[in-house]
Amino acid sequence: MSADTRTDSPPYLQEGGDFDRDMDYLPDRITRDARRPEHGPDAPTRPVEPGRYHLVAARACPWANRAIIVRRLLGLEDVLSLGLAGPVHDQRSWTFDLDEGGRDPVVGIERLQQAYLARDPDYPKGITVPAMVDIPSGQVVTNDFPWITHDLFHEWQDHHRPGAPDLWPADLRTEMESVMDRVFEDVNNGVYRCGFAGSQEAYDAAYDRLFAALDWLEERLTGQRYLMGDQLTEADVRLFTTLARFDAVYHGHFGCNRTKLTEMPVLWAYARDLFQTPGFGETIDFGQVKEHYYRVHTDLNPSGIVPRGPLVDGWLAPHGREVLGGKPLELD
Structure with missing residues (x-):
């Protein structure tokens, strides 16, 4: 962890x-x-x-x-x-x-x-x-x-800076907290349940729960730009940090290997959209991410060898989600 x-x-x-x-x-x-x-x-x-x-x-x-x-x-x-x-x-x-x-x-x-x-x-x-x-x-x-x-x-x-985003809209709070609860339990923490499972049964249950949630998110985001609709909220921040690490570490290191993020078309486009939003992609260092997981978790990776891949160029590819509208951020 x-x-x-x-x-x-x-x-x-x-x-x-x-x-x-x-x-x-x-x-x-x-x-x-x-x-x-x-x-x-x-x-x-x-x-x-x-x-x-x-x-x-x-x-x-x-x-x-x-x-x-x-x-x-x-x-x-x-x-x-x-x-x-x-x-x-x-x-x-x-x-x-x-x-x-x-x-x-x-x-x-x-x-x-x-x-x-x-x-x-x-x-x-x-x-x-x-x-x-x-x-x-x-x-x-x-x-x-x-x-x-x-x-x-x-x-x-x-x-706050002038024009700072409303990350916790009052009219969406109840639904947003429900969404964030599932994202936390099944995705943010779900990848860890897979990676640190102590039995085959625990791993299988965590794996099924994780990908059921990712399929739910894929469907939810098909017709709306952000988790809560047209407006970026903290719910998106919380999901993004797991998606950004998915192919680099969770897919292989934690055994979350049914599907790569890059093989889930909606979530992959959504993640790229956020990555290209000011304040998001600039905070990600894939080298540090991989070094941490593969060197610290010695029980999962005793050799301490850090994989060279995956390639990360695709994060800057067009995502096409502008057609859904929404309110993208602009930072000074």
């Missing part, structure tokens, strides 16, 4: 071999005036303050990739700094080996683990990205990835 150093351990398999993702993250929220948020867990809050927080992410990780995209779409670059860990971590932590001297230039740490231990010297869980770090204290605030992007939209609106 990309976002979590806990993933290769058998204790994270349920009885029967089903992969069990631990969703118990640091629940703190960063909200406008430290108010109690309307949605989500009732957790400690800290106030939104430009320049106070540092988003630590990794281009290799799909969960962190969401936060990178949303930050860019909303124009938060000047108020929320971004630190990028390298693609390969050990059992202790993500590291900043891409930065000069191997240190994050904003917080000054070599390992993301240091921000977790600054908050809790006995922190018992995995060191995950994305993570929001409080710069003055050097402490991690939250690593609860679904709520990080949710709050970047809802709680940081005073700092």
Whole structure:
């Protein structure tokens, strides 16, 4: 699993071999005036303050990739700094080996683990990205990835760029949350259920569930440009980060090999449409993605050999989805 150093351990398999993702993250929220948020867990809050927080992410990780995209779409670059860990971590932590001297230039740490231990010297869980770090204290605030992007939209609106997209339309929220739930359970996490299945039965069930969901998405997107219709929303961000990695790692490395993304015509065109949208494709580094999965998951790939393919030129090919209309983004 990309976002979590806990993933290769058998204790994270349920009885029967089903992969069990631990969703118990640091629940703190960063909200406008430290108010109690309307949605989500009732957790400690800290106030939104430009320049106070540092988003630590990794281009290799799909969960962190969401936060990178949303930050860019909303124009938060000047108020929320971004630190990028390298693609390969050990059992202790993500590291900043891409930065000069191997240190994050904003917080000054070599390992993301240091921000977790600054908050809790006995922190018992995995060191995950994305993570929001409080710069003055050097402490991690939250690593609860679904709520990080949710709050970047809802709680940081005073700092959004002019014309920032409405990623959470109020009139679509109920349906959107239902769509995102299935995308998460069957696709985002579904590929991991295949890759880390501990039995043939668990793998077969995960495989069938994944491709049933992809077939459902193929049908849903046939007559509309985005998951929720004409408007790009966070639902598209969440699906995109899995599709972008599908042929490069999930198809082979995780055994999700009924069909490549490039063999699903609607989803492939949809993914190219998003890839070519400002704020999306520029966040993808296929080299880092492959290096992470094939080198970190030593139980799945003991040799550590990183495949040279697949070719990625097709991501820039015309997608033809303009005929469906919609409201494509324009960023400065």
